[in-house]
Amino acid sequence: xxxxxxxxxxxxxxxxxxxxxxxxxxxxxxxxxxxxxxxxxxxxxxxxxxxxxxxxxxxxxxxxxxxxxxxxxxxxxxxxxxxxxxxxxxxxxxxxxxxxxxxxxxxxxxxxxxxxxxxxxxxxxxxxxxxxxxxxxxxxxxxxxxxxxxxxxxxxxxxxxxxxxxxxxxxxxxxxxxxxxxxxxxxxxxxxxxxxxxxxxxxxxxxxxxxx
Amino acid sequence: xxxxxxxxxxxxxxxxxxxxxxxxxxxxxxxxxxxxxxxxxxxxxxxxxxxxxxxxxxxxxxxxxxxxxxxxxxxxxxxxxxxxxxxxxxxxxxxxxxxxxxxxxxxxxxxxxxxxxxxxxxxxxxxxxxxxxxxxxxxxxxxxxxxxxxxxxxxxxxxxxxxxxxxxxxxxxxxxxxxxxxxxxxxxxxxxxxxxxxxxxxxxxxxxxxxx
Numbered sequence: 001x002x003x004x005x006x007x008x009x010x011x012x013x014x015x016x017x018x019x020x021x022x023x024x025x026x027x028x029x030x031x032x033x034x035x036x037x038x039x040x041x042x043x044x045x046x047x048x049x050x051x052x053x054x055x056x057x058x059x060x061x062x063x064x065x066x067x068x069x070x071x072x073x074x075x076x077x078x079x080x081x082x083x084x085x086x087x088x089x090x091x092x093x094x095x096x097x098x099x100x101x102x103x104x105x106x107x108x109x110x111x112x113x114x115x116x117x118x119x120x121x122x123x124x125x126x127x128x129x130x131x132x133x134x135x136x137x138x139x140x141x142x143x144x145x146x147x148x149x150x151x152x153x154x155x156x157x158x159x160x161x162x163x164x165x166x167x168x169x170x171x172x173x174x175x176x177x178x179x180x181x182x183x184x185x186x187x188x189x190x191x192x193x194x195x196x197x198x199x200x201x202x203x204x205x206x207x208x209x210x211x212x
Numbered sequence: 213x214x215x216x217x218x219x220x221x222x223x224x225x226x227x228x229x230x231x232x233x234x235x236x237x238x239x240x241x242x243x244x245x246x247x248x249x250x251x252x253x254x255x256x257x258x259x260x261x262x263x264x265x266x267x268x269x270x271x272x273x274x275x276x277x278x279x280x281x282x283x284x285x286x287x288x289x290x291x292x293x294x295x296x297x298x299x300x301x302x303x304x305x306x307x308x309x310x311x312x313x314x315x316x317x318x319x320x321x322x323x324x325x326x327x328x329x330x331x332x333x334x335x336x337x338x339x340x341x342x343x344x345x346x347x348x349x350x351x352x353x354x355x356x357x358x359x360x361x362x363x364x365x366x367x368x369x370x371x372x373x374x375x376x377x378x379x380x381x382x383x384x385x386x387x388x389x390x391x392x393x394x395x396x397x398x399x400x401x402x403x404x405x406x407x408x409x410x411x412x413x414x415x416x417x418x419x420x421x422x423x424x
Contacts, residue, residue: 034338036250036338039250113337114338118385121385121389122330122385124389125325125385125388126247126248126251126325126326135389135390137389138385138389138390139390159398159402162383162398163379163399165382166385166386166399167378169378169385169386170377170378170381170382170383170385171378171382173330173333173337173381173382174374174378176337177333177334177336177337177349177350178347178351183374186371186374187374187375190371
């Protein structure tokens with residue numbers, strides 16, 4: 001994964017926040033989230049970023065290049081969110097609740113456009129050309145949740161990680177389908193209750209901290 | 213909703229199974245499932261149905277007309293599946309397990325293309341023109357599940373219905389993202405265990421059978 005925080009003199013314009021490349025990637029993230037990959041054109045992205053379409057090709061040759069950059073931007077954001085949750089909460093249970101709450105914190109956007117990661121994965125899943133990109137994006141929160149359940153001493157940490165991320169993704173889909181932000185909020189409360197009553201034990205050997 | 217089972221003399225060619233309209237709708241269902249709405253053209257659908265593209269306009273003026281027909285075909289299938297489950301199983305618990313098992317019975321397709329209903333809803337959700345279609349498609353299994361939980365005497369039947377359908381939809385998304393059919397099978401087993409241990413009570417007053 002590239003480190004977007006490094007901004008040496010050579011890459012200042014293209015990689016720094018506000019640089020042309022960063023503006024294009026931000027515009028692409030928003031366009032893909034709101035209208036999907038297929039409908040989004042390089043011209044849309046250029047217009048939203050305020051950059052002549054001819055210049056886009058300097059940064060991205062194909063639409064696939066830009067999709068890759070969008071996925072990498074999402075991965076960096078996910079990484080930053082998970083790191084912030086780890087530093088804010090010591091208990092794995094609190095961390096898992098905080099993850100669901102953070103995602104449910106965007107209920108209005110989710111009720112309109114779905115989960116940014118889930119909807120992107122779903123579009124990528126239909127394409128034959130980029131299954132790895134989608135898998136990387138979804139693997140990140142699943143593996144993180146697995147480590148929290150293992151630290152809680154749950155022997156079925158793998159299955160619980162799939163369950164909690166599946167519940168979140170499913171709730172996001174239903175919330176956007178029914179245009180109902182409250183559905184997502186109710187599910188976050190129910191997941192918190194479920195986590196509070198989950199039987200736990202001594203930490204499992206596979207437990208390890210998220211490395212940064 | 214139109215009644216596809218009626219085949220009077222005037223509509224035999226256009227509505228009967230094997231008729232041109234039915235072939236176009238079946239081709240559209242498959243194309244939309246495998247490549248998504250945006251990528252599917254009327255020309256693709258005509259070619260898959262073996263019908264000259266010029267004739268397609270006799271049945272469907274716009275892509276939206278065909279999307280509407282695809283959703284209606286899915287609704288009829290869902291209706292038939294739920295009716296079959298009701299006649300095969302008397303216990304609401306067994307019915308809920310049978311629904312998840314029926315969906316998980318298509319694990320290989322789901323691991324490649326996702327849930328046909330979920331992925332269609334997700335694409336429709338991004339469009340501004342057809343939110344009602346997606347909501348109708350997802351309302352059907354949610355309402356059916358709600359009636360089963362109410363018949364089981366669960367006081368929170370509404371929330372449980374959202375939970376079980378969200379778990380299925382989320383598992384389908386993860387299964388296709390990771391290209392992992394076994395993930396879906398494991399989730400079906402875990403949902404069955406969860407249903408078996410769910411505390412129940414006397415049937416709730418809102419319980420009523422699915423009407424046909």
